[in-house]
Amino acid sequence: xxxxxxxxxxxxxxxxxxxxxxxxxxxxxxxxxxxxxxxxxxxxxxxxxxxxxxxxxxxxxxxxxxxxxxxxxxxxxxxxxxxxxxxxxxxxxxxxxxxxxxxxxxxxxxxxxxxxxxxxxxxxxxxxxxxxxxxxxxxxxxxxxxxxxxxxxxxxxxxxxxxxxxxxxxxxxxxxxxxxxxxxxxxxxxxxxxxxxxxx
Numbered sequence: 469x470x471x472x473x474x475x476x477x478x479x480x481x482x483x484x485x486x487x488x489x490x491x492x493x494x495x496x497x498x499x500x501x502x503x504x505x506x507x508x509x510x511x512x513x514x515x516x517x518x519x520x521x522x523x524x525x526x527x528x529x530x531x532x533x534x535x536x537x538x539x540x541x542x543x544x545x546x547x548x549x550x551x552x553x554x555x556x557x558x559x560x561x562x563x564x565x566x567x568x569x570x571x572x573x574x575x576x577x578x579x580x581x582x583x584x585x586x587x588x589x590x591x592x593x594x595x596x597x598x599x600x601x602x603x604x605x606x607x608x609x610x611x612x613x614x615x616x617x618x619x620x621x622x623x624x625x626x627x628x629x630x631x632x633x634x635x636x637x638x639x640x641x642x643x644x645x646x647x648x649x650x651x652x653x654x655x656x657x658x659x660x661x662x663x664x665x666x667x668x
Contacts (some may be wrong), residue, residue, distance in 0.1 A: 472534030477624050478600070479527050483630040487520055491636075493643070510583075514575030547616040554614050560596060560607035567595045591648050593655050599638045599664040601641070601655070605633045606662045637661060 489495055500508040542550060572578035596603035612626045641661075644652045 472536070473621055473624050475625060476527070476530045476534060476621055479530055480625055480628040483523055483527055484628065486523065486630075490516055490519065490582070500663045510578050510581070512575075513572075513578050517575050531621055531625060534621060536621045539618045539620060539623060541617040549642070550614045550616040554611050557611040557614070561604060561611075564596050564603045564607065567597070568592060591644075591651050591655065593659070598659065601659050601661050602637050603658065605637055606664075609633060609662065634662075 496508070496512065499512060565573050569577070577583050600606050608656075609630060612629065615622065615626075641652075641656065645656075648655075
């Protein structure tokens with residue numbers, strides 16, 4: 469059982485490393501130099517998303533097929549409460565994607581040769597982004613950690629994903645600071661990263 473968990477951890481860490489390299493400025497610059505700015509702008513986002521989802525498939529296949537052990541399984545009514553919270557997290561994910569543009573988020577809009585990004589250079593600070601700087605990451609963390617049943621393999625995978633999300637948010641903010649400068653620094657000073665501040 470532990471061998472399967474170790475393989476799962478290794479696969480998820482490898483996925484995170486490859487995912488991070490493909491999202492890095494260095495890799496993007498190399499692709500842009502190789503294929504040209506126009507092709508990069510049109511194809512990168514969609515190709516990146518397709519590869520990220522496809523490469524995540526083997527990790528989840530390991531999760532559901534490797535030997536596992538249940539750590540806890542919540543009884544009613546707690547299972548219903550946790551499921552409701554997970555549903556709210558899914559709603560927040562959808563709302564966050566809709567706010568930034570679902571077609572742009574998926575990279576489908578950029579495939580059109582006539583696409584022009586009207587939001588280029590615009591810093592989004594309203595809606596869910598007024599409460600946390602990374603609402604999609606927050607919603608994703610809530611969804612995985614409010615699972616009414618936890619197994620050994622899930623726990624290992626959720627820990628790796630959580631670490632990856634926090635590290636990814638840090639590097640994403642470095643990019644946003646370069647792109648937006650003082651505007652993002654001011655937004656960062658006023659808005660928490662992942663956990664909203666509760667005010668009276």
